Amino acid sequence: MRLPTDVLPTSYIIQLLPFIQVGNFTTDGHIDILVECKKATSSISMNAADLKIDNKTITVVDDENNTPFEVVSLIDQQTEREIITINLKTPLVVGKTYKISMKFVSILNDELRGFYRSTYEENGIQKYLAVSQMEAPDARRAFPCFDEPNMKAVFTIIVGYKNDKMSAISNMPVNKTEPIANMPGYMWNHFNPSVKMSSYLVAMMVSEFVSETSNPEFSPGIVYKIWARPSFRNQTAYSAEIGPKILNDYAKKYFLIDFPLPKMDMAAIPDFAAGAMENWGLVTYRETDLLYDPKKSSASAKQRVATIIAHELAHQWFGDYVTMDWWNVIWLNEGFASYMEYPGTDYVEPGFEMNEQFTVTDLHYVFGIDALESSRPIDFQVNTPDEINQMFDAISYEKGSCIIRMCANFLGEPVFRRGVTRYLNAHAYGNTVQQDLWKALQQQANQENIILPDTVENIMETWTRQMGFPVINVTRSYNANNGATASQQRFLLRKNPNSTDTNVYKWWVPLTYTNNFSAPAESSWLPGSNDSIQISRLPGSSSDWIIFNVGQEGYYRVIYDERNLNLIREQLMKSHTVISKKNRAQILDDYLNVARANLTSYVSAMELTRYLTNEHDYAPWTAASVALDYIDVMFYGLRDERDWKDYMTGLVTPLYNHVKYTESASDVHLTVFTRSQALNWACGKLNISDCVQNADRDYHAWMANDAKELSPNLRRLISCTAIADGSRPEWKFGFDKYVSSTLPNEKTELLRAITCTVNVTILNEMLVMMITNNSDIRLQDASTLFSNIAANPVGHQVAMDFLTNRWNEISAYFGGFQGFGGGTMARLFRSLCNRVNTQAKLNQLKKLRSDHPAELGSSKSVSQGMEVAEANVLWVQQHYDTIVNWLKSQQSVATTQPTVATTPSTVATTPSTASSVYLDNFSALIMAVLAGFWSLTRFCSFP
Numbered sequence: 001m002r003l004p005t006d007v008l009p010t011s012y013i014i015q016l017l018p019f020i021q022v023g024n025f026t027t028d029g030h031i032d033i034l035v036e037c038k039k040a041t042s043s044i045s046m047n048a049a050d051l052k053i054d055n056k057t058i059t060v061v062d063d064e065n066n067t068p069f070e071v072v073s074l075i076d077q078q079t080e081r082e083i084i085t086i087n088l089k090t091p092l093v094v095g096k097t098y099k100i101s102m103k104f105v106s107i108l109n110d111e112l113r114g115f116y117r118s119t120y121e122e123n124g125i126q127k128y129l130a131v132s133q134m135e136a137p138d139a140r141r142a143f144p145c146f147d148e149p150n151m152k153a154v155f156t157i158i159v160g161y162k163n164d165k166m167s168a169i170s171n172m173p174v175n176k177t178e179p180i181a182n183m184p185g186y187m188w189n190h191f192n193p194s195v196k197m198s199s200y201l202v203a204m205m206v207s208e209f210v211s212e213t214s215n216p217e218f219s220p221g222i223v224y225k226i227w228a229r230p231s232f233r234n235q236t237a238y239s240a241e242i243g244p245k246i247l248n249d250y251a252k253k254y255f256l257i258d259f260p261l262p263k264m265d266m267a268a269i270p271d272f273a274a275g276a277m278e279n280w281g282l283v284t285y286r287e288t289d290l291l292y293d294p295k296k297s298s299a300s301a302k303q304r305v306a307t308i309i310a311h312e313l314a315h316q317w318f319g320d321y322v323t324m325d326w327w328n329v330i331w332l333n334e335g336f337a338s339y340m341e342y343p344g345t346d347y348v349e350p351g352f353e354m355n356e357q358f359t360v361t362d363l364h365y366v367f368g369i370d371a372l373e374s375s376r377p378i379d380f381q382v383n384t385p386d387e388i389n390q391m392f393d394a395i396s397y398e399k400g401s402c403i404i405r406m407c408a409n410f411l412g413e414p415v416f417r418r419g420v421t422r423y424l425n426a427h428a429y430g431n432t433v434q435q436d437l438w439k440a441l442q443q444q445a446n447q448e449n450i451i452l453p454d455t456v457e458n459i460m461e462t463w464t465r466q467m468g469f470p471v472i473n474v475t476r477s478y479n480a481n482n483g484a485t486a487s488q489q490r491f492l493l494r495k496n497p498n499s500t501d502t503n504v505y506k507w508w509v510p511l512t513y514t515n516n517f518s519a520p521a522e523s524s525w526l527p528g529s530n531d532s533i534q535i536s537r538l539p540g541s542s543s544d545w546i547i548f549n550v551g552q553e554g555y556y557r558v559i560y561d562e563r564n565l566n567l568i569r570e571q572l573m574k575s576h577t578v579i580s581k582k583n584r585a586q587i588l589d590d591y592l593n594v595a596r597a598n599l600t601s602y603v604s605a606m607e608l609t610r611y612l613t614n615e616h617d618y619a620p621w622t623a624a625s626v627a628l629d630y631i632d633v634m635f636y637g638l639r640d641e642r643d644w645k646d647y648m649t650g651l652v653t654p655l656y657n658h659v660k661y662t663e664s665a666s667d668v669h670l671t672v673f674t675r676s677q678a679l680n681w682a683c684g685k686l687n688i689s690d691c692v693q694n695a696d697r698d699y700h701a702w703m704a705n706d707a708k709e710l711s712p713n714l715r716r717l718i719s720c721t722a723i724a725d726g727s728r729p730e731w732k733f734g735f736d737k738y739v740s741s742t743l744p745n746e747k748t749e750l751l752r753a754i755t756c757t758v759n760v761t762i763l764n765e766m767l768v769m770m771i772t773n774n775s776d777i778r779l780q781d782a783s784t785l786f787s788n789i790a791a792n793p794v795g796h797q798v799a800m801d802f803l804t805n806r807w808n809e810i811s812a813y814f815g816g817f818q819g820f821g822g823g824t825m826a827r828l829f830r831s832l833c834n835r836v837n838t839q840a841k842l843n844q845l846k847k848l849r850s851d852h853p854a855e856l857g858s859s860k861s862v863s864q865g866m867e868v869a870e871a872n873v874l875w876v877q878q879h880y881d882t883i884v885n886w887l888k889s890q891q892s893v894a895t896t897q898p899t900v901a902t903t904p905s906t907v908a909t910t911p912s913t914a915s916s917v918y919l920d921n922f923s924a925l926i927m928a929v930l931a932g933f934w935s936l937t938r939f940c941s942f943p
């Protein structure tokens with residue numbers, strides 16, 4: 001599928017005239033490409049897909065003297081290989097430049113890729129716009145081109161549009177505007193030539209959008225605008241403020257390299273496959289990821305806007321200015337941009353405490369995927385468009401950001417940062433492989449006398465060339481020396497006895513450890529060639545606890561000998577804040593997962609959770625919630641589910657009483673998030689009556705008077721609870737609000753809330769709507785709807801049956817819609833895997849997969865989903881009884897000697913008698929994340 005390198009492009013002139021009208025959604029195109037001949041050849045191959053090429057207009061001329069070459073034939077393999085080949089009578093000469101020209105027509109498709117159309121309604125009128133999404137390999141759908149990231153060129157773009165209300169923008173500013181001959185009312189915008197860049201970064205948009213210009217003081221010398229449909233203009237102020245600040249004050253200063261373009265446009269697109277796309281100078285976003293209404297958007301929506309902007313703007317350097325050589329190392333782009341989301345957002349919003357959020361958002365999440373035997377190395381060979389699209393996954397994004405963070409930590413952040421600048425300067429406007437980054441970091445480390453036990457390359461490639469990660473087993477000596485042995489082994493969620501993998505997994509592990517969080521941590525290295533090392537002396541005495549992986553900066557799990565674990569547990573019960581929030585989150589996540597993987601007993605892990613009655617902080621509760629939610633899902637429908645719910649009610653009630661149902665003006669950002677955690681359990685999973693009654697009351701007040709809107713932060717939770725607890729009128733009201741909402745964030749929240757119903761008829765009706773043209777469910781939202789229904793305990797079977805029984809219809813409906821992270825059918829299938837906890841469900845899933853080998857056979861995420869589902873069924877066999885016995889022992893402890901130091905309880909903990917409430921908030925997020933749906937809502941082609 002790769003192009004030959006006999007001729008390479010140096011510049012393009014691309015002229016596109018989109019007809020944005022019903023009945024004729026096409027684009028007339030003309031292209032001139034200057035190419036340099038690198039090896040004598042009489043055939044020129046380039047990429048094209050779904051283009052109607054006008055054969056008789058193809059010309060190839062010597063650029064120096066305009067001498068034409070005779071074109072013998074055009075071999076059109078667009079369908080099979082996405083390649084066309086022009087055969088010439090005489091060969092091109094090495095070192096000379098030629099101009100290739102042709103006319104073509106492309107389809108202004110509705111598949112959210114290439115140059116495509118998007119729609120929205122304004123004052124009851126259907127409006128259309130034309131916009132591009134070229135990453136990964138879809139520039140070829142907009143114009144014939146050399147569509148590989150390392151075939152960089154200068155792009156001069158000319159776009160036509162109807163001059164009544166439309167305007168056209170592209171990567172560069174407009175150079176001149178002129179009428180189109182013989183087409184009254186139509187104009188050409190000629191844009192300035194771009195800087196040298198990859199084809200996947202080309203962008204253009206023709207629309208009736210309006211723009212808001214940022215305060216020029218925020219980004220001197222750079223004209224910064226936010227574009228949106230006219231009725232959303234009032235939601236652009238936040239991005240207009242933080243965008244230029246992140247670009248000019250943060251990113252530019254971080255990289256120490258000026259932004260090379262004179263302008264930046266950021267546009268909110270109604271239909272968008274990814275979350276946002278880092279096109280150089282014209283970044284496109286989902287509306288939910290760029291627009292913010294201070295009165296109606298939630299705190300999490302605000303954080304999402306800030307982090308995605310930070311991500312995309314980091315790409316302007318890391319990705320656009322310097323680009324990976326090929327898609328196998330897309331992690332260089334995406335890992336780095338994901339890493340930069342945190343400090344970039346922190347710069348404009350220090351109150352978000354982004355640093356507290358990294359481990360529970362990125363690290364713990366990707367551990368779940370990378371612990372599978374069917375994971376993949378970060379650096380992974382890909383060739384076909386389908387394989388390339390599958391690379392936009394958690395391994396490239398979240399694992400990428402985690403190992404970059406680890407590297408920054410062992411080098412020291414300032415040294416790392418200067419090394420990154422060195423790398424960018426060395427490869428400006430060029431392409432790189434990962435060794436180029438290691439080399440620059442090595443040079444910087446050498447210059448600053450940083451002593452490492454091996455080269456940066458040798459250390460880091462143990463993390464990029466092999467999949468997975470280690471669990472470090474710490475065994476202390478407890479003698480006068482107070483030493484320890486630390487050994488490594490690959491952490492697998494489930495060891496497959498029939499595995500054919502013979503690779504010996506070892507990593508260079510930067511160990512850090514402490515017995516005092518107010519002092520600097522100590523460190524040693526566990527070499528990539530060793531199973532274990534001796535640490536001769538730990539800080540403190542043998543009666544102190546020791547904690548490894550301080551701040552969880554390293555990409556590894558830790559387990560301890562029983563005595564140290566007891567010391568930690570005693571500290572948590574006595575005074576948990578002595579241990580940092582991040583490490584409390586780490587200990588919970590590590591232990592609940594090593595128990596799941598059978599490396600320690602669930603009793604040890606569950607004993608640690610008892611201190612949660614005193615825990616009020618966001619990070620530890622998030623770590624606990626995710627891991628405990630897994631048990632909650634596995635217990636669904638089983639005999640002793642009530643015992644589990646009772647234990648969780650005991651843990652959650654003090655938190656619920658602490659954060660309270662009602663919001664307060666003095667809440668800080670993470671308190672808002674912690675309240676969501678508490679209410680998600682209290683209302684959604686545990687039916688704590690005070691919570692459910694409050695939610696029902698607020699929702700019904702909204703139904704009675706829709707001017708009485710719900711708090712943006714609680715809107716989804718309250719709606720979900722009341723819809724699950726209610727019947728058709730509650731659902732219908734939520735659905736109508738979803739349809740009529742003009743606020744993108746509210747729309748998404750209500751879309752998820754309406755999937756909380758436990759009415760099977762309604763669930764089926766929604767699934768039918770999902771595959772009906774012009775229904776109220778947009779194509780871009782279809783898989784969000786499906787994955788949320790699949791995460792609903794009742795909806796899971798409904799969704800599984802729907803996919804099984806109507807496969808062909810569903811597949812036909814989604815047709816060419818790919819999205820990122822692979823085909824839609826594979827993604828729908830993947831979202832069914834997490835809730836499988838019985839052999840019957842597993843069998844149904846296995847049959848579904850074997851019935852559709854063409855669509856599911858080669859998908860990585862499908863293999864991962866099957867591995868999760870199989871591990872779930874095994875989990876129930878292995879651990880269910882252990883946990884039930886432990887739960888029952890807790891009940892007897894609780895009645896005789898209450899160990900829980902509760903704050904005065906203001907809430908009765910008796911479960912509501914309402915029907916089983918299901919709340920999608922956090923679990924559905926995690927489900928969706930694990931299901932790979934993240935890629936649909938995540939930024940930059942993800943993600």
Ligand SMILES: [Zn+2]
Pocket residue numbers: 278311315333334337939940941942
């Ligand atoms: Zn990205």
